[in-house]
Amino acid sequence: MRVRPVxxxxxxxxxxxxxxxxxxxxxxxxxxxxxxxxxxATLADALVDPLRAGxxxxxxxxxxxxxRPASLRLEQGRTNPDSFYAGWFDEAALxxxxxxxxxxxxxxxxxxxxxxxxxxxxxxxxxxxxxxxxVVLVSGPVLLGGGLDFDFTVHLELTPAALRRRTPxxxxxxxxxxxxxxxxxxxxxFADVVxxxxxxxxxxxxxxxx
Numbered sequence: 001m002r003v004r005p006v007x008x009x010x011x012x013x014x015x016x017x018x019x020x021x022x023x024x025x026x027x028x029x030x031x032x033x034x035x036x037x038x039x040x041a042t043l044a045d046a047l048v049d050p051l052r053a054g055x056x057x058x059x060x061x062x063x064x065x066x067x068r069p070a071s072l073r074l075e076q077g078r079t080n081p082d083s084f085y086a087g088w089f090d091e092a093a094l095x096x097x098x099x100x101x102x103x104x105x106x107x108x109x110x111x112x113x114x115x116x117x118x119x120x121x122x123x124x125x126x127x128x129x130x131x132x133x134x135v136v137l138v139s140g141p142v143l144l145g146g147g148l149d150f151d152f153t154v155h156l157e158l159t160p161a162a163l164r165r166r167t168p169x170x171x172x173x174x175x176x177x178x179x180x181x182x183x184x185x186x187x188x189x190f191a192d193v194v195x196x197x198x199x200x201x202x203x204x205x206x207x208x209x210x
Contacts, residue, residue, distance in 0.1 A: 003196070003206045011195060011203045012043075016050040018193060019135060019152060024056070027102040028135045033143040033187060034156030035178050037166035038197050043156070044139035057131040063140025065113040066094045070120045079173035085180055090114065091146055094138070099149045102136045110136065142177070145185035155191035157206075162198040 006014060022028050030047075034040035041062055051058040067073060068090045076083045097111040108130045113123040130136070144153055158166070163178055181187070188194045194206035 001206060003204055006203055006205050008201070008203060011205060012046050012050060014205055015043075015154060015193065016047060016054060019047070019051060020054045020056060022152060024133055026104070027106070027108065027130055027133070028056070029099055029102050029149065029151045030135055030137050031143045031148065031150040031153045032137060032139040032156070033141070033153065033191065034139075034197070035141050035158060035163060035174070036168055036171060037163050038156035038158055039200070040139040040141070040156055043154075043195075044137040047135075047137060051135050055133070057134045059110070059112065059128070059130060059134055059136050061094075061098055061110075061112050061136060061138045063089045063094065063138065063143065064117065065115060065123065066090050066098075066140075067115045067117050069115070070117075081174055081176040081180070084174050085142060085177035089140065089142070091148060095148060098136060098138065102130060102134070103149055141174075142181050142185075144187040144191060145181075152193075153187075153191045154193045154195065155187040156195050156197045157188050159198055166200075 019028065019030060032040040032044040044060060048058040048060060066089055068087060073083065073088055093114045097114055101107045101110050109127040110130060111125055112128055113125040116123045138150070144155060160179065164172075164175060167175065196204040196206060
């Protein structure tokens with residue numbers, strides 16, 4: 001295991017290099033896992049243009065567009081950390097509509113948005129055929145350890161103090177969910193790359209598997 005400080009730009013370069021080193025004649029499913037305090041969506045977005053410049057088309061998916069219906073998601077209340085941890089996101093839909101079609105022998109046609117949380121209805125997005133060699137970048141919290149099929153995973157790690165300091169206002173109720181995730185799943189122990197992100201201006205890159 002190697003740990004070294006990197007700039008934000010250096011982090012993007014490192015991740016792009018890791019992804020581009022993977023097999024180029026098949027789709028690649030990449031999971032960017034982290035709490036809202038770590039902002040995994042912004043990191044995933046930052047990878048899109050460099051990947052395309054490197055010859056790998058990139059397609060973005062965010063788990064905020066793969067929520068379960070409110071009647072199920074909020075059954076135990078709007079601020080229940082156990083529901084957030086185990087029942088907030090529609091992992092079955094994410095697997096069915098994104099990861100399986102982008103996997104070996106898959107159709108290559110995915111949905112980038114499944115559920116519209118604002119209307120609490122299906123997003124009614126068309127299926128998108130993936131271009132040859134596409135990288136599907138999926139970002140969101142508690143992505144790992146639940147059986148979702150990713151080819152490459154990145155976990156954005158925060159200390160409990162940093163999590164509490166940087167969680168967006170109104171989302172403090174999610175703290176126990178992330179503490180449970182760290183204890184039960186320990187994503188930092190098996191993700192391909194771990195990024196220590198207590199200070200977003202000074203990330204530290206941990207390469208756990210070469």
